[in-house]
Amino acid sequence: MKSGVIDITRPVNLKDEYDVVIIGAGPAGSRCARLIAEEGFSVAVFEKRAEIGAPKRCAEGIGVKALQRMGYTGNERFVAQHIDGFYLYAPNGKEFMVEYGSSQGCVVERKVFDKFLAYDAAKAGASFFTRTEVVDVLRDDGKISGVVIRYGEEEFEVKAKVVVSAEGIEGKIARKAGIDTTNKLINVDSGYQYEMANLTMKDPKKLYFYLGNEIAPRGYIWIFPKGEYVANVGIGIGGVGATKKAKEYLDAWIENHPEIFGEASIIEENAGGIPVGGLLEDMVRDGFVVIGDAAHTVNPIHGGGMDEGTKAGEMAARVICECLEQGDVSHNALAKFNKLWWKERGEKLKRVEKLRQVIEKLRDDDLNFLAEELDVQDVIDFAGGKNLTKLAKILIKRPKLIKLATILR
Ligand SMILES: Cc1cc2nc3c(=O)[nH]c(=O)nc-3n(C[C@H](O)[C@H](O)[C@H](O)COP(=O)(O)OP(=O)(O)OC[C@H]3O[C@@H](n4cnc5c(N)ncnc54)[C@H](O)[C@@H]3O)c2cc1C
Known part of the structure; x- marks a missing residue:
């Protein structure tokens, strides 16, 4: 040339x-x-x-600690919303609220x-x-x-x-x-999400998680705020066991909550798979x-x-x-990478995967039973793979869950 x-x-x-x-x-x-x-x-x-x-194919939530590890402050232009806690809802509607007292997480703009x-x-x-x-x-x-x-x-x-x-x-x-x-189908969740505007949230500094096999089999529905009246509203459901598509579950749930979404509009729509096991x-x-x-x-x-x-x-x-x-x-x-990653992250994620295998076998009445037995700190610990023997001890109180408890020990 x-x-x-x-x-x-x-x-x-x-x-x-x-x-x-x-x-x-x-x-x-x-x-x-x-x-x-x-x-x-x-x-x-x-x-x-x-x-x-x-x-984006993401609800865009990340911890401030993770951003700081990468050399960011959490106040960069990519941060849409600071998060200082979360609400968790059991299938029976029981509400857990965790307040960190300061901004511990963010919802970012992935783009x-x-x-x-x-x-x-x-x-x-x-x-x-x-x-x-x-x-x-x-x-x-x-x-x-x-x-x-x-x-x-x-x-x-x-x-x-x-x-x-x-x-x-x-x-x-x-x-x-x-x-x-x-990856096995059982290890891949299906995600569907809308970015919505003009919805009504109790507090835009909190994330919202809704559990229940009726609304999201082996998964959950989330609202991740990106401002006072804008949020990612999505669902992740298990790769097996669902009878409808993720979008159908999400649409049905949104329609059942006019107090949040009655006036809301969809600004963006996306879908994607999430590997939740198979390390x-x-x-x-x-x-x-x-x-x-x-x-x-x-x-x-x-x-x-x-x-x-x-x-x-x-x-x-x-x-x-x-x-x-x-x-x-x-x-x-x-192969030093295998060794390092398994020591630093793999062992812990393997425990979280075991917990996921237990949770996916729970029915809504079991989840409601746990909601009565657990406090918010337990929920935070379990999601991080910590203190699972406590969960095993609680499961043992319900005869039909004894077998599941043994997975965690
Ligand atoms: C609905 C949903 C909600 C989620 N919510 C969250 C959340 O709130 N917080 C969170 O931390 N995670 C969330 N996740 C997961 C998160 O999005 C992923 O874990 C994360 O993006 C993984 O980063 P990655 O770099 O491994 O892969 P990716 O972000 O997927 O990046 C891979 C890139 O590789 C490119 N690529 C692929 N093949 C090729 C090729 N052959 N040649 C060149 N380029 C290629 C792709 O285009 C893509 O840009 C969510 C996922 C989904 C689906």
Whole structure:
């Protein structure tokens, strides 16, 4: 090509080779990219969508501690609403209210938050490419040695010492690299959500959770405020056992609550799967690592995956940098990531998954019984995988739940 002539079929600034290629510019991928770039390694992040962070498939709730861990204050432009507590409703309507006394969480704008993560990674030196889909992996002597990307009608080969799959739940590339990320139906919740305006909430600083198999089989309905009269209103239901689609359950519930939604309008509508179990023992291959939703690293009870995905991204970045420094990116060397992640997060999430397996077997009258027996601190502890023996002891009081109690011991 003549100098001065721009090739519009090729992504701007694309090189043929990087130390690390990351598939997907969600929270896990961008966080991982930033930390690797900060250590001076070359990183390319390929994102198939035209805009990072949009459309969102998320209720957008995240803890302030998680933001602070990533170097943010919780007062950035991506924060839509500070959260200082939550309401939890049992199937019989019993209400629990937890007030933290200060802002402990936020509802963010994913389309701004995901971009901030990408801006900061780009500032650290990572190169981002939108509308660029990774369609395959390259192999050299059996080891992953790069990716094939598609940009418009064109395909390009890009070499890398390490490829990271942060492709989210719909990811296919990790499977091509030899990691079976197929999840059982029972481990995938179906989510459906509206962003609504002009609804009436008791307190826009609280999250709202509604439990009950009638309204949301093996799941819950949520209202996550994004201001005084705007909120994400959504539902997550179990992958098996539901008789209707998630949207039908949500619509029926909204129609039954005119006091909240009587005057409300839908501003945005989105749907997505949530992996709530099926943690992977081995998340690496020679020259390859999988993180975030693609590796099912979501909290199996509440379905939050931004904090978990970014934590996995941080741990993967640490191990990848060590391996690059030592010039060994074999399966054996990268397996330090498995060890680190299972010690720091996996063991805990496994306990939360066990709890999810118990909860999904409870009927509404069992949930109402628990609502009478438990206090708010118990609910917070259990959702974090703590103090599950207390729950087991309470379950034992109900003969038909004794078998379930044994799962938790
Ligand atoms: C309805 C719903 C509500 C939720 N609510 C919350 C919540 O309130 N709080 C919370 O923390 N979590 C929530 N989650 C989960 C959260 O959205 C995910 O856990 C989180 O986005 C995972 O981050 P990730 O980076 O692993 O993947 P993603 O955010 O899914 O990012 C993956 C990216 O990879 C891209 N990609 C995929 N394949 C390719 C390819 N071949 N080439 C290039 N790019 C590719 C995708 O386009 C995408 O941008 C919710 C999920 C749903 C569905």
